[in-house]
Amino acid sequence: MNEMDEQLKRALRRSDPSEGFADRVLMLLAEQRKETLGRERSWKLWPRLRWATALAVLVLVVTGIAYRVRERRDEEREARAAKQQVMLALRITGSKLRIAKQKVKAVEGGEAKMENTL
Amino acid sequence: MVFSIAYRFLRDRAVAEELAQDVFLKLYRELPRLQSPEHVKFWLRKAISHRSMDYARGARRRNEVALEEVHEPVANGSSSDPLMEAALRKLVASLPDESRIVVVLRYQEELEPTEIAHVLGISLGTVKSRLHRSLGLLRQKAQRLIGEPI
Numbered sequence: 001m002n003e004m005d006e007q008l009k010r011a012l013r014r015s016d017p018s019e020g021f022a023d024r025v026l027m028l029l030a031e032q033r034k035e036t037l038g039r040e041r042s043w044k045l046w047p048r049l050r051w052a053t054a055l056a057v058l059v060l061v062v063t064g065i066a067y068r069v070r071e072r073r074d075e076e077r078e079a080r081a082a083k084q085q086v087m088l089a090l091r092i093t094g095s096k097l098r099i100a101k102q103k104v105k106a107v108e109g110g111e112a113k114m115e116n117t118l
Numbered sequence: 119m120v121f122s123i124a125y126r127f128l129r130d131r132a133v134a135e136e137l138a139q140d141v142f143l144k145l146y147r148e149l150p151r152l153q154s155p156e157h158v159k160f161w162l163r164k165a166i167s168h169r170s171m172d173y174a175r176g177a178r179r180r181n182e183v184a185l186e187e188v189h190e191p192v193a194n195g196s197s198s199d200p201l202m203e204a205a206l207r208k209l210v211a212s213l214p215d216e217s218r219i220v221v222v223l224r225y226q227e228e229l230e231p232t233e234i235a236h237v238l239g240i241s242l243g244t245v246k247s248r249l250h251r252s253l254g255l256l257r258q259k260a261q262r263l264i265g266e267p268i
Binding site: 005007009011029 | 119121122125126131134135138139142143146202203204206207210221222225226228253256257260
């Protein structure tokens with residue numbers, strides 16, 4: 001070590017903080033510890049709250065799905081009923097048309113016979 | 119140790135105490151991760167060095183008076199002269215941040231260059247060159263100041 005090193009060592013020797021520094025740090029540490037404990041306590045409550053929230057969401061989702069399924073079933077039932085009604089209407093219309101056609105044929109047949117006799 | 123590194127680096131007692139406080143509060147949170155008293159010491163030196171350099175950078179951005187602008191005092195060249203010591207401290211304060219922290223860790227904490235490199239996270243070569251350059255600069259400035267070589 002040369003003169004310069006020695007002088008630098010002396011000039012830069014450790015310096016103490018002001019009086020009460022350690023007490024202030026300890027006080028701040030105690031405050032921080034209190035805050036940490038408070039946060040930990042709220043973290044302990046948090047899982048229960050989380051489960052309750054998850055359950056509520058699950059109930060809502062299941063209810064929503066059930067409602068939607070029921071709505072769809074009702075729609076399908078109504079569609080089936082409507083289809084049956086249409087089929088029935090078509091069947092009735094078909095039989096009426098058949099009767100009308102037979103009547104027309106019968107009338108046409110009668111007229112032809114009359115013409116032949118005349 | 120913690121306060122002193124910040125104080126010698128920043129030359130502001132109030133700020134050094136504030137930074138030292140922050141570091142101790144951070145230490146409390148880090149404590150479970152630190153494995154031995156030596157590890158704690160290393161962590162403290164590292165934390166306060168980086169915190170002090172960050173503060174100095176921020177202070178310059180906030181346009182505060184830079185440490186480099188502190189006037190060099192007039193002093194007589196006696197080896198145990200308190201005025202000489204004060205003058206040297208001011209000369210150290212005039213060094214760039216990166217060099218100043220190396221000088222503080224070397225002469226206050228009496229760390230070896232390898233330890234300084236470890237604390238600051240830089241290479242050994244960089245530490246050695248910064249030390250060499252800083253000492254040269256300090257010698258020049260001191261000579262200019264007191265009129266005789268140290």
